[in-house]
Amino acid sequence: MSRILIVGAGPAGIRAAERLVEAGLHPVIVDEGARAGGQIYRRPPAGFTRTAAQLYGSEAAKATALHSRFDAMLTAGQVTCHARSSVIALSAGVAHVTGPEGAQQIGFDKLILATGAMDRLAPVPGWQSAGVYSLGAAQIALKSQGVALGARMVLAGSGPLLTLVASQLIRAGAQVAAVLDTAPLADQLAGGVGMALARPWVTLRGALMRAHLRRVYHAAVRLTGIESDANGPTAVWWVDRAGRARSTPCDAVALGWHLRAETHLSDLAGVSMRWDPQFHQWLPQADDYGRAAKDVYLAGDGLRILGADGAELAGKLAATACLQDLGRPAPDVAQDLRRLRRMQRFAKALQRAFPWPADMLRSLPDDAILCRCEGISAGDLRDALPLAGADANRGKALSRVGMGRCQGRYCQLAGAEVLAAKAGVRVAQVGRLRSQPPVRPAPISAYMSDARKDAAE
Amino acid sequence: MTGRIVRLAETARPEVSFTFDGAMLTGLDGDTVLTAILQARPDLRPSEFGPERRAGFCLMGACQDCWIWQEQGPRLRACSTPIVAGMALLSEAPRHWPGTEAAP
Numbered sequence: 416m417s418r419i420l421i422v423g424a425g426p427a428g429i430r431a432a433e434r435l436v437e438a439g440l441h442p443v444i445v446d447e448g449a450r451a452g453g454q455i456y457r458r459p460p461a462g463f464t465r466t467a468a469q470l471y472g473s474e475a476a477k478a479t480a481l482h483s484r485f486d487a488m489l490t491a492g493q494v495t496c497h498a499r500s501s502v503i504a505l506s507a508g509v510a511h512v513t514g515p516e517g518a519q520q521i522g523f524d525k526l527i528l529a530t531g532a533m534d535r536l537a538p539v540p541g542w543q544s545a546g547v548y549s550l551g552a553a554q555i556a557l558k559s560q561g562v563a564l565g566a567r568m569v570l571a572g573s574g575p576l577l578t579l580v581a582s583q584l585i586r587a588g589a590q591v592a593a594v595l596d597t598a599p600l601a602d603q604l605a606g607g608v609g610m611a612l613a614r615p616w617v618t619l620r621g622a623l624m625r626a627h628l629r630r631v632y633h634a635a636v637r638l639t640g641i642e643s644d645a646n647g648p649t650a651v652w653w654v655d656r657a658g659r660a661r662s663t664p665c666d667a668v669a670l671g672w673h674l675r676a677e678t679h680l681s682d683l684a685g686v687s688m689r690w691d692p693q694f695h696q697w698l699p700q701a702d703d704y705g706r707a708a709k710d711v712y713l714a715g716d717g718l719r720i721l722g723a724d725g726a727e728l729a730g731k732l733a734a735t736a737c738l739q740d741l742g743r744p745a746p747d748v749a750q751d752l753r754r755l756r757r758m759q760r761f762a763k764a765l766q767r768a769f770p771w772p773a774d775m776l777r778s779l780p781d782d783a784i785l786c787r788c789e790g791i792s793a794g795d796l797r798d799a800l801p802l803a804g805a806d807a808n809r810g811k812a813l814s815r816v817g818m819g820r821c822q823g824r825y826c827q828l829a830g831a832e833v834l835a836a837k838a839g840v841r842v843a844q845v846g847r848l849r850s851q852p853p854v855r856p857a858p859i860s861a862y863m864s865d866a867r868k869d870a871a872e
Numbered sequence: 873m874t875g876r877i878v879r880l881a882e883t884a885r886p887e888v889s890f891t892f893d894g895a896m897l898t899g900l901d902g903d904t905v906l907t908a909i910l911q912a913r914p915d916l917r918p919s920e921f922g923p924e925r926r927a928g929f930c931l932m933g934a935c936q937d938c939w940i941w942q943e944q945g946p947r948l949r950a951c952s953t954p955i956v957a958g959m960a961l962l963s964e965a966p967r968h969w970p971g972t973e974a975a976p
Contacts, residue, residue, distance in 0.1 A: 459902070465881055469881075545914065545915035545916075545925040561882035562878060647925075790921035
Protein backbone atom coordinates (compact mmCIF):
# COMPACT_ATOMS: atom_id res chain seq x y z
CA MET A 416 0.00 0.00 0.00
CA SER A 417 1.17 3.53 -0.73
CA ARG A 418 2.72 5.33 2.19
CA ILE A 419 1.17 8.77 2.49
CA LEU A 420 2.46 11.25 5.04
CA ILE A 421 0.40 14.27 6.08
CA VAL A 422 2.11 17.06 8.00
CA GLY A 423 -0.38 19.03 10.09
CA ALA A 424 -3.75 18.06 11.57
CA GLY A 425 -5.69 21.28 11.18
CA PRO A 426 -8.75 21.63 8.92
CA ALA A 427 -6.71 20.86 5.76
CA GLY A 428 -4.80 17.89 7.16
CA ILE A 429 -7.91 16.31 8.72
CA ARG A 430 -9.98 16.57 5.53
CA ALA A 431 -7.08 15.21 3.47
CA ALA A 432 -6.77 12.25 5.83
CA GLU A 433 -10.52 11.64 5.68
CA ARG A 434 -10.56 11.47 1.89
CA LEU A 435 -7.62 9.04 1.84
CA VAL A 436 -9.26 6.84 4.49
CA GLU A 437 -12.47 6.80 2.43
CA ALA A 438 -10.39 5.49 -0.47
CA GLY A 439 -9.07 2.66 1.72
CA LEU A 440 -5.64 4.14 2.44
CA HIS A 441 -3.99 4.51 5.84
CA PRO A 442 -2.21 7.88 6.06
CA VAL A 443 0.42 8.71 8.69
CA ILE A 444 0.01 12.16 10.27
CA VAL A 445 2.60 14.24 12.09
CA ASP A 446 1.12 17.12 14.09
CA GLU A 447 2.66 19.58 16.53
CA GLY A 448 -0.51 19.89 18.60
CA ALA A 449 -1.33 17.68 21.57
CA ARG A 450 -4.78 17.12 20.03
CA ALA A 451 -5.71 17.49 16.37
CA GLY A 452 -7.54 20.65 15.30
CA GLY A 453 -4.86 23.11 14.20
CA GLN A 454 -4.74 26.68 15.43
CA ILE A 455 -8.19 28.11 14.69
CA TYR A 456 -9.94 24.95 15.93
CA ARG A 457 -7.37 24.33 18.66
CA ARG A 458 -8.68 22.18 21.50
CA PRO A 459 -8.04 22.85 25.19
CA PRO A 460 -6.37 20.11 27.24
CA ALA A 461 -8.47 17.25 28.59
CA GLY A 462 -10.54 18.22 31.64
CA PHE A 463 -11.42 21.74 30.44
CA THR A 464 -15.14 22.39 30.50
CA ARG A 465 -16.08 25.31 28.20
CA THR A 466 -18.49 24.29 25.43
CA ALA A 467 -17.68 24.36 21.71
CA ALA A 468 -20.04 27.34 21.38
CA GLN A 469 -18.02 29.24 24.00
CA LEU A 470 -14.73 28.31 22.35
CA TYR A 471 -15.52 28.67 18.65
CA GLY A 472 -18.61 30.90 18.50
CA SER A 473 -20.32 30.78 15.11
CA GLU A 474 -17.84 28.12 13.93
CA ALA A 475 -18.61 25.66 16.72
CA ALA A 476 -20.36 23.12 14.48
CA LYS A 477 -17.47 23.07 12.01
CA ALA A 478 -14.91 22.66 14.78
CA THR A 479 -16.84 19.83 16.45
CA ALA A 480 -17.35 18.03 13.13
CA LEU A 481 -13.62 18.12 12.38
CA HIS A 482 -12.57 17.01 15.85
CA SER A 483 -15.01 14.11 16.01
CA ARG A 484 -14.17 12.97 12.46
CA PHE A 485 -10.49 12.89 13.34
CA ASP A 486 -11.02 11.13 16.67
CA ALA A 487 -13.21 8.52 14.96
CA MET A 488 -10.52 7.76 12.37
CA LEU A 489 -7.90 7.52 15.10
CA THR A 490 -10.03 5.23 17.30
CA ALA A 491 -10.85 3.00 14.34
CA GLY A 492 -7.13 2.64 13.57
CA GLN A 493 -7.60 4.17 10.11
CA VAL A 494 -4.81 6.69 10.60
CA THR A 495 -1.56 6.78 12.57
CA CYS A 496 -0.91 10.09 14.29
CA HIS A 497 2.31 11.30 15.87
CA ALA A 498 1.11 14.15 18.11
CA ARG A 499 3.37 16.81 19.68
CA SER A 500 5.82 16.00 16.89
CA SER A 501 7.56 18.14 14.28
CA VAL A 502 8.95 17.33 10.87
CA ILE A 503 12.27 19.14 11.05
CA ALA A 504 13.80 18.11 7.71
CA LEU A 505 13.07 16.24 4.49
CA SER A 506 15.32 14.07 2.38
CA ALA A 507 14.35 11.91 -0.62
CA GLY A 508 11.20 10.10 0.50
CA VAL A 509 12.01 10.47 4.20
CA ALA A 510 10.71 12.89 6.83
CA HIS A 511 12.91 13.51 9.85
CA VAL A 512 10.65 13.81 12.87
CA THR A 513 11.22 14.75 16.51
CA GLY A 514 8.70 14.32 19.29
CA PRO A 515 7.98 12.47 22.51
CA GLU A 516 9.22 9.25 20.86
CA GLY A 517 12.60 10.91 20.22
CA ALA A 518 14.02 11.25 16.72
CA GLN A 519 12.62 9.05 14.00
CA GLN A 520 12.53 8.82 10.24
CA ILE A 521 9.25 8.25 8.45
CA GLY A 522 9.38 7.11 4.83
CA PHE A 523 6.70 8.19 2.36
CA ASP A 524 5.67 7.81 -1.27
CA LYS A 525 3.44 10.88 -1.26
CA LEU A 526 3.70 13.91 1.01
CA ILE A 527 0.82 16.24 1.84
CA LEU A 528 1.97 19.41 3.59
CA ALA A 529 -0.80 21.13 5.56
CA THR A 530 1.47 23.27 7.71
CA GLY A 531 -0.85 26.24 8.11
CA ALA A 532 0.14 29.80 8.81
CA MET A 533 1.27 32.10 11.57
CA ASP A 534 0.72 35.78 12.31
CA ARG A 535 2.29 38.13 9.78
CA LEU A 536 4.22 40.58 11.94
CA ALA A 537 5.46 44.10 11.41
CA PRO A 538 7.86 45.46 14.02
CA VAL A 539 6.66 48.36 16.16
CA PRO A 540 9.39 50.20 18.11
CA GLY A 541 9.54 48.53 21.53
CA TRP A 542 7.95 45.23 20.44
CA GLN A 543 10.82 43.21 21.95
CA SER A 544 9.46 43.82 25.45
CA ALA A 545 8.08 40.91 27.51
CA GLY A 546 4.30 41.13 27.27
CA VAL A 547 4.13 41.94 23.55
CA TYR A 548 2.57 38.99 21.75
CA SER A 549 1.12 38.05 18.39
CA LEU A 550 -2.66 38.28 17.95
CA GLY A 551 -2.69 34.52 17.43
CA ALA A 552 -1.01 34.11 20.81
CA ALA A 553 -3.77 36.12 22.51
CA GLN A 554 -6.34 33.86 20.89
CA ILE A 555 -4.50 30.64 21.77
CA ALA A 556 -4.12 31.77 25.39
CA LEU A 557 -7.84 32.37 25.62
CA LYS A 558 -8.96 29.28 23.73
CA SER A 559 -6.63 26.63 25.04
CA GLN A 560 -5.83 28.03 28.50
CA GLY A 561 -8.78 30.27 29.40
CA VAL A 562 -6.50 33.24 30.15
CA ALA A 563 -5.86 36.81 28.99
CA LEU A 564 -2.21 37.75 28.50
CA GLY A 565 -2.65 40.95 30.51
CA ALA A 566 -5.07 42.82 32.74
CA ARG A 567 -5.43 45.66 30.21
CA MET A 568 -4.59 44.80 26.62
CA VAL A 569 -4.09 46.80 23.44
CA LEU A 570 -4.61 44.89 20.20
CA ALA A 571 -3.04 46.39 17.08
CA GLY A 572 -2.43 45.55 13.45
CA SER A 573 -4.99 44.74 10.81
CA GLY A 574 -7.01 41.89 9.36
CA PRO A 575 -9.92 39.74 10.41
CA LEU A 576 -8.11 38.28 13.42
CA LEU A 577 -7.85 41.76 14.98
CA THR A 578 -11.60 42.16 15.27
CA LEU A 579 -12.19 38.49 16.07
CA VAL A 580 -9.66 38.26 18.92
CA ALA A 581 -10.84 41.58 20.37
CA SER A 582 -14.46 40.49 20.48
CA GLN A 583 -13.60 37.02 21.83
CA LEU A 584 -11.52 38.57 24.63
CA ILE A 585 -14.19 41.13 25.54
CA ARG A 586 -16.89 38.44 25.57
CA ALA A 587 -14.73 36.30 27.87
CA GLY A 588 -14.40 39.18 30.33
CA ALA A 589 -10.95 40.55 29.46
CA GLN A 590 -10.27 44.27 29.44
CA VAL A 591 -9.36 45.51 25.96
CA ALA A 592 -8.26 49.15 26.18
CA ALA A 593 -7.96 49.79 22.44
CA VAL A 594 -8.14 48.04 19.07
CA LEU A 595 -5.81 49.91 16.72
CA ASP A 596 -6.28 49.11 13.01
CA THR A 597 -3.67 50.45 10.58
CA ALA A 598 -5.99 49.92 7.59
CA PRO A 599 -7.38 53.15 6.11
CA LEU A 600 -11.17 53.32 5.93
CA ALA A 601 -11.14 53.79 2.15
CA ASP A 602 -9.30 50.46 1.72
CA GLN A 603 -11.66 48.76 4.14
CA LEU A 604 -14.69 49.98 2.18
CA ALA A 605 -13.24 49.06 -1.22
CA GLY A 606 -12.17 45.63 0.00
CA GLY A 607 -15.38 45.18 1.96
CA VAL A 608 -17.47 45.40 -1.21
CA GLY A 609 -15.49 42.56 -2.80
CA MET A 610 -15.70 40.53 0.41
CA ALA A 611 -19.48 40.98 0.61
CA LEU A 612 -19.91 39.93 -3.03
CA ALA A 613 -17.92 36.72 -2.49
CA ARG A 614 -19.16 35.70 0.99
CA PRO A 615 -21.99 37.98 2.19
CA TRP A 616 -22.72 36.19 5.47
CA VAL A 617 -19.13 35.96 6.59
CA THR A 618 -18.66 39.63 5.74
CA LEU A 619 -21.81 40.65 7.60
CA ARG A 620 -20.75 38.65 10.66
CA GLY A 621 -17.37 40.43 10.64
CA ALA A 622 -18.99 43.84 10.24
CA LEU A 623 -21.35 43.20 13.15
CA MET A 624 -18.49 42.00 15.31
CA ARG A 625 -16.62 45.18 14.45
CA ALA A 626 -19.67 47.33 15.25
CA HIS A 627 -19.84 45.76 18.70
CA LEU A 628 -16.33 46.97 19.49
CA ARG A 629 -17.73 50.52 19.34
CA ARG A 630 -15.38 53.21 20.62
CA VAL A 631 -12.56 50.83 21.50
CA TYR A 632 -11.87 50.43 17.77
CA HIS A 633 -9.83 52.99 15.78
CA ALA A 634 -9.15 52.80 12.02
CA ALA A 635 -6.34 54.34 9.97
CA VAL A 636 -3.95 54.36 12.91
CA ARG A 637 -0.18 54.77 12.67
CA LEU A 638 1.65 52.89 15.45
CA THR A 639 4.67 54.77 16.74
CA GLY A 640 5.90 52.85 19.76
CA ILE A 641 5.40 50.57 22.74
CA GLU A 642 6.58 52.00 26.07
CA SER A 643 7.71 49.55 28.75
CA ASP A 644 9.09 49.32 32.26
CA ALA A 645 10.75 46.37 34.02
CA ASN A 646 7.45 44.45 34.12
CA GLY A 647 6.52 44.87 30.45
CA PRO A 648 4.44 47.29 28.38
CA THR A 649 2.96 50.38 30.01
CA ALA A 650 1.48 52.15 26.95
CA VAL A 651 1.10 52.06 23.19
CA TRP A 652 1.79 55.30 21.32
CA TRP A 653 -0.11 55.93 18.11
CA VAL A 654 -1.25 58.65 15.74
CA ASP A 655 -4.94 58.81 15.01
CA ARG A 656 -6.72 59.48 11.72
CA ALA A 657 -6.69 63.21 12.35
CA GLY A 658 -2.92 63.20 12.94
CA ARG A 659 -3.07 63.57 16.73
CA ALA A 660 -0.47 61.73 18.84
CA ARG A 661 -2.18 59.57 21.43
CA SER A 662 -1.22 56.95 23.99
CA THR A 663 -3.19 54.13 25.54
CA PRO A 664 -2.03 52.74 28.91
CA CYS A 665 -1.86 48.92 28.99
CA ASP A 666 0.14 46.02 30.40
CA ALA A 667 0.08 43.76 27.34
CA VAL A 668 0.03 44.20 23.57
CA ALA A 669 -0.93 41.80 20.79
CA LEU A 670 0.14 42.58 17.21
CA GLY A 671 -0.64 41.02 13.84
CA TRP A 672 -1.29 41.86 10.23
CA HIS A 673 -3.23 38.95 8.85
CA LEU A 674 -1.33 35.70 8.26
CA ARG A 675 1.88 34.46 6.74
CA ALA A 676 2.06 30.99 5.18
CA GLU A 677 4.36 28.47 6.90
CA THR A 678 6.47 27.41 3.91
CA HIS A 679 9.72 26.07 5.34
CA LEU A 680 8.91 22.42 4.59
CA SER A 681 7.48 23.09 1.13
CA ASP A 682 10.66 25.02 0.34
CA LEU A 683 12.78 22.07 1.51
CA ALA A 684 10.56 19.73 -0.56
CA GLY A 685 11.59 21.61 -3.70
CA VAL A 686 8.38 23.57 -4.29
CA SER A 687 8.81 26.80 -6.29
CA MET A 688 7.90 30.03 -4.55
CA ARG A 689 6.69 33.25 -6.09
CA TRP A 690 6.09 36.72 -4.74
CA ASP A 691 2.37 37.32 -4.44
CA PRO A 692 1.72 41.08 -4.54
CA GLN A 693 -1.86 40.70 -3.26
CA PHE A 694 -1.00 38.59 -0.24
CA HIS A 695 2.28 40.50 0.07
CA GLN A 696 4.50 37.49 0.76
CA TRP A 697 6.24 34.59 -0.95
CA LEU A 698 3.81 31.74 -1.59
CA PRO A 699 4.32 28.23 -2.97
CA GLN A 700 3.24 27.50 -6.52
CA ALA A 701 0.81 24.66 -7.11
CA ASP A 702 -2.08 23.74 -9.39
CA ASP A 703 -5.71 24.18 -8.28
CA TYR A 704 -5.56 20.83 -6.47
CA GLY A 705 -2.34 21.61 -4.61
CA ARG A 706 0.11 19.57 -6.73
CA ALA A 707 3.35 21.41 -6.03
CA ALA A 708 6.30 19.13 -6.89
CA LYS A 709 6.78 15.44 -7.68
CA ASP A 710 4.85 13.50 -5.00
CA VAL A 711 4.35 16.70 -2.99
CA TYR A 712 0.91 18.22 -2.39
CA LEU A 713 0.04 21.35 -0.44
CA ALA A 714 -3.20 22.25 1.29
CA GLY A 715 -4.53 24.99 3.54
CA ASP A 716 -3.04 28.27 4.66
CA GLY A 717 0.49 27.03 3.95
CA LEU A 718 -0.43 27.22 0.24
CA ARG A 719 -3.14 29.85 -0.08
CA ILE A 720 -4.31 31.93 2.85
CA LEU A 721 -8.06 31.33 2.67
CA GLY A 722 -8.83 30.55 6.31
CA ALA A 723 -10.37 27.44 7.83
CA ASP A 724 -13.24 26.89 5.35
CA GLY A 725 -10.85 27.16 2.41
CA ALA A 726 -8.41 24.85 4.19
CA GLU A 727 -11.03 22.10 4.50
CA LEU A 728 -11.67 22.31 0.74
CA ALA A 729 -7.96 22.39 -0.06
CA GLY A 730 -7.36 19.32 2.08
CA LYS A 731 -9.96 17.35 0.14
CA LEU A 732 -8.52 18.55 -3.16
CA ALA A 733 -4.92 17.64 -2.27
CA ALA A 734 -5.98 14.14 -1.25
CA THR A 735 -8.00 13.84 -4.46
CA ALA A 736 -4.94 14.77 -6.52
CA CYS A 737 -2.95 12.21 -4.56
CA LEU A 738 -5.53 9.50 -5.36
CA GLN A 739 -5.63 10.47 -9.04
CA ASP A 740 -1.84 10.28 -9.27
CA LEU A 741 -1.89 6.84 -7.63
CA GLY A 742 -4.33 5.74 -10.33
CA ARG A 743 -7.13 5.21 -7.83
CA PRO A 744 -10.73 6.26 -8.26
CA ALA A 745 -11.31 9.74 -6.85
CA PRO A 746 -14.53 11.64 -6.18
CA ASP A 747 -15.71 14.45 -8.44
CA VAL A 748 -14.46 17.78 -7.13
CA ALA A 749 -15.99 20.28 -9.58
CA GLN A 750 -18.10 21.79 -6.81
CA ASP A 751 -15.18 21.96 -4.37
CA LEU A 752 -13.11 23.77 -7.00
CA ARG A 753 -15.91 26.30 -7.57
CA ARG A 754 -16.21 26.94 -3.84
CA LEU A 755 -12.42 27.30 -3.55
CA ARG A 756 -12.46 30.00 -6.25
CA ARG A 757 -15.11 31.89 -4.30
CA MET A 758 -12.90 31.69 -1.19
CA GLN A 759 -10.04 33.06 -3.26
CA ARG A 760 -12.09 36.04 -4.41
CA PHE A 761 -13.00 36.71 -0.78
CA ALA A 762 -9.41 36.36 0.42
CA LYS A 763 -8.10 38.77 -2.22
CA ALA A 764 -10.72 41.38 -1.28
CA LEU A 765 -9.73 40.86 2.36
CA GLN A 766 -6.11 41.63 1.51
CA ARG A 767 -7.24 44.85 -0.15
CA ALA A 768 -9.33 45.81 2.87
CA PHE A 769 -6.57 45.23 5.42
CA PRO A 770 -3.24 45.98 3.73
CA TRP A 771 0.30 45.30 4.95
CA PRO A 772 1.67 48.51 6.56
CA ALA A 773 4.53 48.98 4.08
CA ASP A 774 4.89 52.73 4.70
CA MET A 775 5.20 52.24 8.45
CA LEU A 776 8.06 49.77 7.88
CA ARG A 777 9.86 51.83 5.28
CA SER A 778 10.10 54.67 7.81
CA LEU A 779 10.93 52.42 10.79
CA PRO A 780 13.43 54.36 12.99
CA ASP A 781 17.04 53.12 12.85
CA ASP A 782 17.03 52.20 16.54
CA ALA A 783 13.83 50.09 16.33
CA ILE A 784 14.41 46.37 16.84
CA LEU A 785 13.65 44.52 13.59
CA CYS A 786 14.75 40.99 14.58
CA ARG A 787 13.15 40.15 17.93
CA CYS A 788 15.20 36.97 18.35
CA GLU A 789 18.60 38.62 18.46
CA GLY A 790 17.81 42.29 19.02
CA ILE A 791 19.02 43.52 15.62
CA SER A 792 17.81 46.99 14.68
CA ALA A 793 16.48 48.40 11.42
CA GLY A 794 19.64 50.56 11.32
CA ASP A 795 21.86 47.44 11.60
CA LEU A 796 20.17 46.01 8.51
CA ARG A 797 20.37 49.32 6.63
CA ASP A 798 24.11 49.48 7.46
CA ALA A 799 24.55 46.07 5.81
CA LEU A 800 23.22 47.35 2.48
CA PRO A 801 26.50 48.69 0.98
CA LEU A 802 28.12 45.23 1.30
CA ALA A 803 25.05 43.02 0.97
CA GLY A 804 23.26 44.84 -1.82
CA ALA A 805 19.48 44.61 -2.04
CA ASP A 806 19.47 40.86 -1.40
CA ALA A 807 17.63 39.25 1.50
CA ASN A 808 20.03 36.31 1.95
CA ARG A 809 23.18 38.42 1.84
CA GLY A 810 21.51 40.92 4.18
CA LYS A 811 20.83 38.01 6.54
CA ALA A 812 24.43 36.77 6.37
CA LEU A 813 25.85 40.20 7.18
CA SER A 814 23.31 41.53 9.68
CA ARG A 815 21.88 38.26 11.10
CA VAL A 816 18.29 39.48 10.43
CA GLY A 817 16.53 36.18 9.73
CA MET A 818 19.22 34.01 11.33
CA GLY A 819 17.74 33.84 14.82
CA ARG A 820 15.77 31.03 16.36
CA CYS A 821 12.47 31.90 14.59
CA GLN A 822 14.40 31.46 11.33
CA GLY A 823 13.01 34.64 9.79
CA ARG A 824 9.37 33.77 10.34
CA TYR A 825 8.65 37.08 12.06
CA CYS A 826 11.22 39.42 10.51
CA GLN A 827 11.67 38.31 6.89
CA LEU A 828 8.93 40.46 5.35
CA ALA A 829 9.75 43.54 7.41
CA GLY A 830 13.45 43.11 6.68
CA ALA A 831 12.76 42.87 2.95
CA GLU A 832 10.70 46.06 3.16
CA VAL A 833 13.47 47.95 4.99
CA LEU A 834 16.16 46.77 2.53
CA ALA A 835 13.99 47.54 -0.50
CA ALA A 836 13.19 51.05 0.74
CA LYS A 837 16.83 51.87 1.44
CA ALA A 838 17.97 50.45 -1.92
CA GLY A 839 15.09 51.98 -3.88
CA VAL A 840 13.89 48.70 -5.36
CA ARG A 841 10.61 46.79 -5.19
CA VAL A 842 10.30 44.43 -2.23
CA ALA A 843 10.00 41.37 -4.50
CA GLN A 844 13.46 42.12 -5.93
CA VAL A 845 15.08 41.69 -2.53
CA GLY A 846 14.21 38.01 -2.75
CA ARG A 847 13.28 35.35 -0.28
CA LEU A 848 15.20 33.80 2.61
CA ARG A 849 16.12 30.20 1.79
CA SER A 850 14.73 27.74 4.34
CA GLN A 851 17.25 25.75 6.32
CA PRO A 852 16.75 22.48 8.19
CA PRO A 853 16.07 21.85 11.00
CA VAL A 854 12.93 23.99 10.60
CA ARG A 855 12.26 23.63 14.34
CA PRO A 856 14.87 23.36 17.12
CA ALA A 857 15.87 19.73 17.51
CA PRO A 858 17.18 18.47 20.86
CA ILE A 859 20.64 17.07 20.27
CA SER A 860 19.93 14.50 23.01
CA ALA A 861 17.43 12.72 20.72
CA TYR A 862 20.21 12.12 18.22
CA MET A 863 22.80 11.21 20.86
CA SER A 864 20.65 8.37 22.20
CA ASP A 865 20.14 7.23 18.59
CA ALA A 866 23.88 7.20 18.07
CA ARG A 867 24.31 5.08 21.21
CA LYS A 868 21.69 2.63 19.98
CA ASP A 869 23.42 2.43 16.59
CA ALA A 870 26.75 1.82 18.29
CA ALA A 871 25.28 -0.94 20.48
CA GLU A 872 23.83 -2.78 17.51
CA MET B 873 6.31 40.24 41.82
CA THR B 874 2.90 40.10 40.21
CA GLY B 875 1.66 37.76 37.53
CA ARG B 876 1.07 38.73 33.93
CA ILE B 877 -1.92 36.64 32.93
CA VAL B 878 -5.52 36.89 34.10
CA ARG B 879 -7.56 33.71 34.39
CA LEU B 880 -10.96 34.17 32.73
CA ALA B 881 -12.32 30.62 32.77
CA GLU B 882 -11.54 26.99 33.65
CA THR B 883 -10.45 27.77 37.21
CA ALA B 884 -11.89 24.66 38.88
CA ARG B 885 -8.91 22.42 38.15
CA PRO B 886 -6.61 20.63 40.62
CA GLU B 887 -3.53 22.58 41.70
CA VAL B 888 -0.03 21.60 40.57
CA SER B 889 3.08 22.66 42.53
CA PHE B 890 6.45 23.32 40.95
CA THR B 891 9.48 25.55 41.49
CA PHE B 892 10.72 28.42 39.36
CA ASP B 893 14.16 29.84 40.18
CA GLY B 894 13.83 28.10 43.55
CA ALA B 895 10.47 29.67 44.51
CA MET B 896 7.52 27.36 45.09
CA LEU B 897 4.66 28.23 42.68
CA THR B 898 1.27 26.71 42.03
CA GLY B 899 -0.43 26.28 38.66
CA LEU B 900 -3.50 24.34 37.59
CA ASP B 901 -3.60 20.92 35.96
CA GLY B 902 -3.77 21.51 32.20
CA ASP B 903 -1.73 24.73 32.32
CA THR B 904 1.22 25.02 30.00
CA VAL B 905 4.52 25.82 31.71
CA LEU B 906 4.13 29.33 30.25
CA THR B 907 0.69 29.84 31.78
CA ALA B 908 1.74 28.39 35.12
CA ILE B 909 4.77 30.68 35.46
CA LEU B 910 3.09 33.82 34.09
CA GLN B 911 0.21 33.58 36.55
CA ALA B 912 2.82 34.43 39.22
CA ARG B 913 5.52 36.28 37.27
CA PRO B 914 5.54 39.03 34.60
CA ASP B 915 7.99 37.14 32.36
CA LEU B 916 9.91 33.89 31.80
CA ARG B 917 13.55 34.74 31.27
CA PRO B 918 16.11 37.42 30.37
CA SER B 919 16.92 38.10 26.72
CA GLU B 920 20.38 36.95 25.56
CA PHE B 921 20.68 39.91 23.21
CA GLY B 922 19.20 42.95 24.94
CA PRO B 923 18.25 44.49 28.28
CA GLU B 924 14.58 43.45 28.05
CA ARG B 925 13.00 40.26 29.40
CA ARG B 926 10.96 37.66 27.52
CA ALA B 927 7.52 36.15 28.14
CA GLY B 928 6.86 34.18 24.95
CA PHE B 929 5.48 35.67 21.75
CA CYS B 930 3.53 33.36 19.40
CA LEU B 931 2.38 30.58 21.76
CA MET B 932 2.24 28.18 18.79
CA GLY B 933 5.79 26.87 18.71
CA ALA B 934 6.94 29.06 15.81
CA CYS B 935 9.00 31.83 17.46
CA GLN B 936 11.04 29.82 20.01
CA ASP B 937 10.97 32.80 22.39
CA CYS B 938 9.84 30.83 25.44
CA TRP B 939 12.54 28.16 25.87
CA ILE B 940 13.55 27.95 29.53
CA TRP B 941 15.73 25.65 31.61
CA GLN B 942 15.18 22.85 34.11
CA GLU B 943 17.40 22.08 37.08
CA GLN B 944 17.78 18.56 35.75
CA GLY B 945 17.51 17.59 32.15
CA PRO B 946 16.84 19.35 28.91
CA ARG B 947 15.43 22.77 28.13
CA LEU B 948 11.76 23.00 27.27
CA ARG B 949 9.46 25.19 25.19
CA ALA B 950 7.15 26.70 27.79
CA CYS B 951 4.17 27.35 25.47
CA SER B 952 3.83 23.74 24.34
CA THR B 953 4.87 21.81 27.46
CA PRO B 954 2.22 20.96 30.09
CA ILE B 955 3.15 21.76 33.69
CA VAL B 956 3.82 18.66 35.78
CA ALA B 957 3.95 18.51 39.59
CA GLY B 958 7.51 18.69 40.89
CA MET B 959 9.05 20.41 37.86
CA ALA B 960 12.10 22.47 38.84
CA LEU B 961 12.24 25.29 36.30
CA LEU B 962 14.84 27.98 35.78
CA SER B 963 14.83 31.24 33.86
CA GLU B 964 18.54 30.87 33.09
CA ALA B 965 21.01 28.04 32.57
CA PRO B 966 22.01 26.24 35.79
CA ARG B 967 25.60 26.96 36.83
CA HIS B 968 26.59 23.35 36.30
CA TRP B 969 24.95 21.61 33.43
CA PRO B 970 26.17 18.86 31.14
CA GLY B 971 28.68 20.27 28.71
CA THR B 972 30.26 22.83 31.02
CA GLU B 973 32.42 20.07 32.55
CA ALA B 974 34.10 17.02 31.08
CA ALA B 975 31.48 14.86 29.39
CA PRO B 976 30.57 11.67 31.30
